[in-house]
Amino acid sequence: METINIFYVDDDEDDLHIFKEALNRIQIPHLLKLFTSGNELLKELKKVNYACDVVFTDLNMPVYDGMEVLRSLQHPILKEGLRVVVLSTSSELNDIRRSYELNAVLFIQKSNNFTKFTNLLKIVLRDKLYLRLPENQESFIFRPKSLA
Numbered sequence: 001m002e003t004i005n006i007f008y009v010d011d012d013e014d015d016l017h018i019f020k021e022a023l024n025r026i027q028i029p030h031l032l033k034l035f036t037s038g039n040e041l042l043k044e045l046k047k048v049n050y051a052c053d054v055v056f057t058d059l060n061m062p063v064y065d066g067m068e069v070l071r072s073l074q075h076p077i078l079k080e081g082l083r084v085v086v087l088s089t090s091s092e093l094n095d096i097r098r099s100y101e102l103n104a105v106l107f108i109q110k111s112n113n114f115t116k117f118t119n120l121l122k123i124v125l126r127d128k129l130y131l132r133l134p135e136n137q138e139s140f141i142f143r144p145k146s147l148a
Helices: 013-026 038-047 066-072 074-080 093-101 114-126
Strands: 004-009 030-035 054-057 084-088 106-109
Touching: 004 013, 004 038, 013 030, 013 114, 030 038, 038 054, 038 066, 054 066, 066 074, 066 084, 066 093, 084 093, 093 106, 106 114
Parallel strands: 004 030, 004 054, 054 084, 084 106
Antiparallel strands: none
């Protein structure tokens, strides 16, 4: 399996740590860059000319939230094929719909259960679900509590 280049932005240091630990446990070859603000993420993406396999973004961040990140990335999403996955505690239908309207490829609801979150992340990365565009947005809302 080839190495997946992953960027993840979240203002919560604990969530960044959990994401990193989950990636290490699933043993999928990866390069991970972590960011604590949307602005940092956007600067780095421009610097590397959007050379990234998938970006994971939280929605609820101060100053530059996940929706702003998605709005700012419309050109690379549409022209360069950049893939963005929203990873959020939100289950608000409006947040989910808006994420897809802004061309997120997946919306994943965060889980408090580390094992379930790790399994979900493994499925998304191993099966390269981030490469698929949703035909029916409702079918692409992953909720970890549905995993047994």
